[in-house]
Amino acid sequence: MLYNEIAIISLLILLCIASVGVAVHIWSLQQAPGAREFLGMLAAIFIWSACTALELVSPTMVEKAFWRIAQQLGIVLLPPTWLLFTFAYLDFRPWSRSRARWLLLFLPIVSFIMAVTNDQHHLFFQTLHFDEGPPPMLTITPGQWYWLHIAYSYLCLISGLALITGAFWNASPLFRQQAILIVIGLLFPFITNWAYLSQITHLGVDLTPIAFLFSAPFIVVGLYRYRFLHIVPIARNRLIEVMADPMILVDRHGYIVDYNPVAQQLFSIPKQSYQPLVNVLPWPELYTVADTLETVRAELNYPVHPDRFFDITIVPVESHDGSPSGRLFVFREITERRRNEQRIKEMFQRFTDIIEHTPLVAIQRFDRHGVILEWNGVCEQFYGYTAAEACGRRLQDLILSENAVAEFEQQIEYIWTTGRPVPPRKWQIHTKNGEERWLYSAMFPLFSQGKVSDIVCMDVDITDIYRAEENLRRQRDQLDALYRLTLDWLNRRDGKDLLQAITDSAHRLLDVRYVELLLAEDDHTLVVRACTPPLPTHIARRESPASAPLSW
Template sequence: MHFPNNVFAITLILSGLITLGIAWMVFKKTGGAVRWFGYVMVFIALWAITYGCELSSNTLQQMLFWINIEYLGIGLLPPLWAIFVIGFVGKESWLTPLTRVLIFSIGVITVLMVWTNPLHHLHYSSVAVDNSGPFPLLSHHVGIWYRIHTAYFYILLGGGLLLIASRFKKADEFIKKQNRIILIGAMIPWLVNIAYLFVIRPFGHLDLTPFAFMALSLFIAIGLLGFKLFDIVPIARGKIFDALQEGVLVLDARDRVVDINPPMRQIIGANIDQVIGKTTAHLFPGFADLNNTVCYNHENGRVAIQLEDGRYFSVTLTSLFENKTVYSGKIMLFRDITERKQTEYKLKELNQLKDRLFSIISHDLRSPLLSLMDILKMASDGMVSEHEFKSYLPTLSENIGYTSGLVENLLQWSKSQLEGTVINAIQFDIKDNAVYVLNSFGQAAADKGISLQSNIQLATIVYADMDMIQAVLRNLVSNAIKFCTAGDKIAISADIKSNIATILVADTGVGIGAENIERLFGNNNFTTRGTINEQGTGLGLLLCKDFVEKNGGTIGVESKIGEGSRFYFTLPINVVAYEF
């Protein structure tokens, strides 16, 4: 066995240790039926810890060693549960010595069957290690005794549920609160184990039943200890609530907080004396859906909220009733779903990325290539004369230039979005890069009668990824040329203030309308044709924004129709730490 190296093993072992601590407090403080619940918790913990050790093993021999210990919990847990329920419902007279022997018999035989399985293979007909998942798991085929033990397991678990349900009907209103929680909690391992038997398992072999029993033990512990049916206060109750990761608020019939657990105090950032007696409207001002559900809807429900710090929570509301009609309060369970929301947001972005890529490839990239192919095919087939073919060359050259720039931007942007971009930041002079970029567009500008100039007279040293910043400058200058006419000017300048360099690409072109400025850097494609009908995809400015922000800067634009445009972006001039 290795040190636990997966979340399932770590969760089981830590939860098992916590459960052992709670069980110890049960033994110290109580007796009678609740002491049997303490034994149940001990064997649940034993099952959880040893199964966690099994999940940390990578050889068959190690796994079988832990299974032999694990079955002390699996085999003896059902009879301990049965005795606990019998005592809990007040039927201790049933527990004669013979009854106890009968209840424990199958469980004890199961343990012996597992220990001697290599001799008869009645419990497991075969066992092997499955290495196809993220960590080794035991793969097995069941034998006849496994099925016998499963039936025994369900008979005792189901019998316990029926006893609790029968007492639930006859109990007074105070006791109904504990019974309701115990009844609901006891359904958890039942449903999870049914899913396991129907081969609904993570990675094909992972058994979630011990996780379910851990939840059951904590669920029942809250019901018994939280309502003080047994005299285990306040230590055991505190241990149980500390073990819960979800936040819990308990409200009375007037929707005032009467109890709160530590995780909930961390969620709302308040001490217990600042919460008890307050309403949810006081604790969560501005959350109309949540407060309306609490105050005006006495049915069970679920509401999603986002706090000011950006965290998302799914709030499950369970209403409590007396005599099935008299509202007596609510239990509110706050589950942090921030990670799930972030995943959903990323998936949405990826879907938008996919749609954008398909749109660009199917239209903006495909169309010029098809035009080129059509002209070349006609020339090859003799359908156009040499003179006609030469007349098409300027258009072909323009389409090829457009397609080349599009492919370069598309590759850079797609790589940045799909794989993430490694920032190779160095200190370099933006002046030299500005001159280099302007020279590369000299012919394109001359063809339209546009003058290019760099107004950066002094060395301007910035700290960034030089290739990325060159791509930004190329796109901004190319965009400026696109929207300028003969006689217009394009200039690059730079200024340094407070250790921040601001680079400006200004033109005297046609300008941009106020209604379109906000759309330039949006997530949706936005593009217009240039002064001589040049095409665009909208990718260039998205790439600029992405590259500038990844280098620790910001980008913006100022423009008016008929007065030109000023695109500016900032960069640090000192070494900085980038975070992604």
């Protein structure tokens, strides 16, 4: 045989040591998706390599046959554990979480039992031939069950390879690099085993375990550069690539494992790199907010550009077993909204200043039910209620009369439903001390996000004007009455009739007191009817002829 037995044994021992070393490293990552299945693969590789080395150093046929059968345990378990690892790593549902996935181990276990009991049926190994060498070798003739086992093993290997290849196109750049490493690492033992089974090499020994040594560098690079099994391998849809909002996915250690192009452009994330988020985004406030396992939402300004604001949603990501495995950061820029809010705030502040400093206008702001929300200083002067006393109470209950409440509430409802102001009008109100006053009032709506949010009422005290108008109206009525009285007087011919007509007209038109005076002149008594409000006290009694004045 053209091979160096000592070199092969040394490489197999080296492979066993490497398998143990990688297993120790991954042992601390048992909660990561696929970690336990990967440990199962390492165990199968260790059994296969160790038993192959022991077979090579064994001098007798019995010993070589024992170790050949023992190595079948690793050989039959490796393909299904590879497929189980693929299910878990890609979170391929429902197989990644179904208990039925463990049925994949049923046929391999049966195959191992068939190998152990081969002497009774010879279905696994048809014949075993021992060549004393040197070096001594054991050759086999495969049985029918052996080829069934080979077919099942290759089915598992190809299925896992197909799943990873399919997930490659919908994966993030980091996961694509991991997938490439996994596929390349698998190709070496796959091709080597195929060459052994097809007897292309004619080496007479299965070098498939040795091929795993060529896979080791790719596994090491994946473990330490691309944090293989440290992250959650999330299969993502292409829609993430065209999301308008920046998105960053970090693992439970705070390393960036995925991002979309918008995030890469906005935050200048280095392409195809696995770095801590704190190194990429100098954002202390963000990490203070994110220091929790709950979903968090916050509005923060970006320290690099303080005038830019983002609505940030931080969502915890769980692995297949429910354990926390990372966090998803979604950034929605709200700079324009914050600017609009600031402008609205400034406008509202100016409006509030106008309300507070308008000297002659009482201004109130209330809701749909008339509950007072704002009450300026002039309102305190007009109505007697302080802002503390008025706010929180209904305006209609505070100053309006019962007769005006229904009409006031109708106007509020009209403003709220139509978004239009009502025509200004006069209102009669009562103050805190019970005084009745008259107001000229205008009501109009305030809007927020296109809907009526509040109603503003502006009142001007017209009590003095109203009273002056009432006095003027009465005076005009009196003048009109005197004018008609004069015309009536001029149309009278007889003095007695004239006096009677004047008295009657004055009583009727001016609505004043109507009294009768008894006056005496000589021995004759003259009864004169006169309209004389207010009467002097001496006219209201009978007078003597000498002292009686002629009162008119």
